[in-house]
Amino acid sequence: xxxxxxxxxxxxxxxxxxxxxxxxxxxxxxxxxxxxxxxxxxxxxxxxxxxxxxxxxxxxxxxxxxxxxxxxxxxxxxxxxxxxxxxxxxxxxxxxxxxxxxxxxxxxxxxxxxxxxxxxxxxxxxxxxxxxxxxxxxxxxxxxxxxxxxxxxxxxxxxxxxxxxxxxxxxxxxxxxxxxxxxxxxxxxxxxxxxxxxxxxxxxxxxxxxxxxxxxxxxxxxxxxxxxxxxxxxxxxxxxxxxxxxxxxxxxxxxxxxxxxxxxxxxxxxxxxxxxxxxxxxxxxxxxxxxxxxxxxxxxxxxxxxxxxxxxxxxxxxxxxxxxxxxxxxxxxxxxxxxxxxxxxxxxxxxxxxxxxxxxxxxxxxxxxxxxxxxxxxxxxxxxxxxxxxxxxxxxxxxxxxxxxxxxxxxxxxxxxxxxxxxxxxxxxxxxxxxxxxxxxxxxxxxxxxxxxxxxxxxxxxxxxxxxxxxxxxxxxxxxxxxxxxxxxxxxxxxxxxxxxxxxxxxxxxxxxxx
Numbered sequence: 001x002x003x004x005x006x007x008x009x010x011x012x013x014x015x016x017x018x019x020x021x022x023x024x025x026x027x028x029x030x031x032x033x034x035x036x037x038x039x040x041x042x043x044x045x046x047x048x049x050x051x052x053x054x055x056x057x058x059x060x061x062x063x064x065x066x067x068x069x070x071x072x073x074x075x076x077x078x079x080x081x082x083x084x085x086x087x088x089x090x091x092x093x094x095x096x097x098x099x100x101x102x103x104x105x106x107x108x109x110x111x112x113x114x115x116x117x118x119x120x121x122x123x124x125x126x127x128x129x130x131x132x133x134x135x136x137x138x139x140x141x142x143x144x145x146x147x148x149x150x151x152x153x154x155x156x157x158x159x160x161x162x163x164x165x166x167x168x169x170x171x172x173x174x175x176x177x178x179x180x181x182x183x184x185x186x187x188x189x190x191x192x193x194x195x196x197x198x199x200x201x202x203x204x205x206x207x208x209x210x211x212x213x214x215x216x217x218x219x220x221x222x223x224x225x226x227x228x229x230x231x232x233x234x235x236x237x238x239x240x241x242x243x244x245x246x247x248x249x250x251x252x253x254x255x256x257x258x259x260x261x262x263x264x265x266x267x268x269x270x271x272x273x274x275x276x277x278x279x280x281x282x283x284x285x286x287x288x289x290x291x292x293x294x295x296x297x298x299x300x301x302x303x304x305x306x307x308x309x310x311x312x313x314x315x316x317x318x319x320x321x322x323x324x325x326x327x328x329x330x331x332x333x334x335x336x337x338x339x340x341x342x343x344x345x346x347x348x349x350x351x352x353x354x355x356x357x358x359x360x361x362x363x364x365x366x367x368x369x370x371x372x373x374x375x376x377x378x379x380x381x382x383x384x385x386x387x388x389x390x391x392x393x394x395x396x397x398x399x400x401x402x403x404x405x406x407x408x409x410x411x412x413x414x415x416x417x418x419x420x421x422x423x424x425x426x427x428x429x430x431x432x433x434x435x436x437x438x439x440x441x442x443x444x445x446x447x448x449x450x451x452x453x454x455x456x457x458x459x460x461x462x463x464x465x466x467x468x469x470x471x472x473x474x475x476x477x478x479x480x481x482x483x484x485x486x487x488x489x490x491x492x493x494x495x496x497x498x499x500x501x502x503x504x505x506x507x508x509x510x511x512x513x514x515x
Contacts, residue, residue: 017041017048017067024470025050026066028059032469032478033068073468074251076114085111086270088237093299095170098237098270104260106426107465110246110270112257113232116162119150119216120228126194127152134188140181142217148185150220150229151212156200163212169236171214172295178206182213218294224250232256241271241300242280242287243425248272249467261425261465271300277427278394281419282387284308284327302423307333310422312385313350315340322384325351353382361388369399390418405440412437426462428473435459435477442480449484456481 017023017038024033025048039060040049046064069075077085084101091097104110121128131145140148154166186206219236220229235256238246245264251257258270273280279290284303291298307324313332315321321337330351334341342350357379364372376392383389393411400408412433419430438455441448459477467473 017064023050024068025062027052027056028062038067073109073470074112074255074257076112076251076253076255082111082113082234086234088234094239096237097239098234100260100264100268100270101266103266104264106260106262107468108260109468110258110260110264111234112251112255113234115230115254115256116165116233117150117154117158118223118228118230118254119146119153119220120223120226121149123153124149124156124194126192127156130188130192130194131185134185138184141179142181146227146229147213147217147220148181150216150231151209152189152201152204154212154216155204165233166215166231167208167211169215169219169231171211171218173214174211176210176214178210182206182210185209221256223254230254230256235272238270238272240274240291240294240296240298242273242275242284242298242302243300243423244271244273246270246272247426247466249471257468259466259468277429280423280427281310281390281429283310286387309385310387310418311354312383313354314382314384316342316346316350323350350382354386357383357388361391364392364395366395366399369396372396372399385418385421387418387422390415390422393418401440405444409437409440409444412440426465428463428466431459431462431466431473431477434462435480438477438480442484452484453481456484 019038019041021038023036023038025036026032027034035053036050037053038048039051042048048062048064048067049060050062050067052060087099087101088096089099100110128145128149131149134140135145142148154163158166183206186204186209189201216229216231220231222228223230235248235258238258245260245262245268246258247261248256248258258272264270274294275287275290279287284305285308288298288303306328307326309324311325312322313324315323315335315338317340318335318338321335323332323335323342325332331347332342332350357375360375364375366372372392372395376389376396379386379389379392393414397408397411397415400411416430416433416437419427419433434455438452438459441452441455445451456477460474460481463471463474463477469478
């Protein structure tokens with residue numbers, strides 16, 4: 001294994017603060033971090049006295065563990081520091097997985113890791129152009145050139161030790177033989193004019209190329225700004241869960257910032273979701289089908305539940321109770337209102353009807369709101385607390401927001417209700433639902449100060465867990481909350497931009513600092 005590029009040699013776990021250091025410190029008035037300068041240091045009590053940039057004189061005494069460097073939440077950690085925080089261990093059911101070495105609170109940074117490689121077109125432009133022409137002439141089976149490009153860039157730019165790290169990543173078929181795309185690309189590259197990009201891949205073995213392609217396919221992330229891929233070493237050891245213990249965001253120079261989504265005990269497993277947040281709100285069957293892209297069957301706690309409470313169907317007898325399917329038996333729970341249970345014939349009819357509605361919703365045109373409304377109205381006669389209703393609520397919320405804000409608000413409220421019923425953890429979707437509902441409330445009911453504060457506060461608290469108190473996403477609902485709580489007329493809140501409009505208050509700390 002090669003020495004980590006850019007890693008600090010010294011142990012940076014224990015910081016030594018000194019007078020004059022520019023830092024983020026926790027202001028006890030609202031438990032948010034703000035820019036300040038250290039004025040005094042007490043090593044014995046492990047506290048500092050800070051001078052706030054806005055000249056506030058309150059809560060100036062802060063403990064060491066509530067002070068961080070300007071880039072603590074966004075800059076990549078050294079490899080040794082990451083290894084102290086998290087350990088890779090083998091498990092019987094899932095192979096190698098990642099575990100935390102110390103307890104973490106919700107929202108705490110577990111670690112931040114720099115990329116092993118960022119494979120963007122600009123790294124090898126002639127190679128990218130060559131693969132694009134090949135793909136246009138005859139499309140690759142994967143439907144994209146990014147995985148093959150990243151594999152070749154690995155050979156072109158990385159040291160042998162780092163290439164070995166990539167080859168060691170999880171692939172479903174370790175002994176996979178080279179497929180036709182790999183052989184075709186290698187043949188084309190032998191004749192391509194790539195200047196200085198060519199010599200290191202001239203002698204690349206087909207099986208080695210295939211292994212690298214698969215490693216990138218099953219372990220990389222799409223780049224968040226450009227058309228390319230990013231691969232991380234330790235992060236790639238995180239297993240999937242439909243109830244992940246961690247969440248993540250990007251930091252400085254494509255650093256992967258991993259945070260605890262919930263309270264973690266020492267030795268607990270670190271998991272992330274390979275699916276988008278919106279997919280976590282779909283049924284167990286849909287989630288497991290999507291996860292076949294990684295060629296495994298998820299057995300997380302949510303997928304192991306015997307009853308899928310995201311597929312509610314109205315009781316056909318009393319029309320009040322809600323029936324949820326029992327996954328193993330393909331039957332239904334007994335109605336908790338009238339005590340009835342569908343017959344085998346009725347069960348098959350209801351499940352078939354559900355399949356038809358799922359297929360219909362998949363083909364809806366989001367621009368045809370009349371058709372969406374028709375399907376939605378018919379579905380309400382059959383379903384209750386079903387994920388397909390959530391999908392249509394989302395379409396109708398987005399489509400009606402500029403046309404009929406009161407109707408849109410009702411669909412947004414239903415989205416929030418279903419999310420909290422089916423998946424109660426913080427997600428970006430749920431946080432933004434609350435913030436957007438608060439924005440609408442400002443326009444329609446500016447006098448409901450308590451309601452506005454509730455929506456913006458919930459959004460802020462969730463985003464603080466998901467991406468930290470200094471992130472720009474978190475700043476938006478926080479600024480709106482401050483304006484609502486400090487103005488007599490809530491209509492003055494700039495709900496669309498979240499700016500303070502010159503109001504005197506302590507602003508949210510931003511993700512950068514002037515040194």
